Amino acid sequence: MTGGSAHAGEGDATPRATTLVDRSFGAHSGGYDLSEIRRTGSGHRLRVRIRRDPYQRQSYALVEVLTPGLTWTNLAGEPASAWHPATPYRSTTLTPLESLAERLFQRAVVILHAE
Numbered sequence: 001m002t003g004g005s006a007h008a009g010e011g012d013a014t015p016r017a018t019t020l021v022d023r024s025f026g027a028h029s030g031g032y033d034l035s036e037i038r039r040t041g042s043g044h045r046l047r048v049r050i051r052r053d054p055y056q057r058q059s060y061a062l063v064e065v066l067t068p069g070l071t072w073t074n075l076a077g078e079p080a081s082a083w084h085p086a087t088p089y090r091s092t093t094l095t096p097l098e099s100l101a102e103r104l105f106q107r108a109v110v111i112l113h114a115e
Contacts, residue, residue: 063104
């Protein structure tokens with residue numbers, strides 16, 4: 001796996017009321033993966049996990065919330081059929097997955113803070 005991890009000690013601000021906590025990206029022989037954790041203004045921890053595999057059926061994109069019991073619970077996902085065809089077969093950067101990750105984070109914020 002290639003890639004790396006970023007920690008946002010002082011809190012890199014990301015759009016729409018979330019703060020980057022951790023990010024890792026990896027490219028491998030079968031595709032690439034992105035895992036990113038953000039904190040919302042209200043203190044929720046959210047994690048987006050995206051796996052882009054050559055086979056659409058083995059690819060996924062989901063956003064989870066960290067529960068008080070320190071387990072990740074699925075909040076929302078996006079079917080691979082909606083994003084897989086628009087992403088390159090291989091990538092050495094997280095660029096092809098950034099807008100998808102942002103969309104998932106924003107959906108999670110709406111779900112958690114719906115009135």
